[in-house]
Amino acid sequence: MARVEETADIAYANEAGVEVEFDQRMIDLPRYRQAFYNYLITGVKKQFMNDALIAYYQDIYALYDLYHSEFPAAKQMYTDIYKFAKGKFTAPIGSFAGRVVDRDGNGIAGATLTDQGGNVVAADVYGRFE
Incomplete structure (x- = not known):
């Protein structure tokens, strides 16, 4: 989380955007799932969800795989990235x-x-x- 927050601070200080990166590994590997949510939570906390240019990197079929997965957490990740892109994601408290x-x-x-x-x-x- 600290690395994403530091990146957000540097981007803000330099009037730059932020890139949110994720791939299919987050479906099966909790470490990557946590990294994904670190981006989203920091986007709310540091306000880059609504106040910065955001680029998204997703491996070839990441969004497709999230949407079509039978794993409930994957469906939730799809919903959460959608809400984030729309500026409506709410970080957990x-x-x-x-x-x-x-x-x-x-x-x-x-x-x-x-x-x-x-x-x-x-x-x-x-x-x-x-």
């Missing part, structure tokens, strides 16, 4: 952080957590998530 560990207290890298709304976050190499 609240946050939590923690660490996923095994019985010995070792962090579990890549563990995924999903809330009731289907939002997913992935733990880093030390098992930390936010």
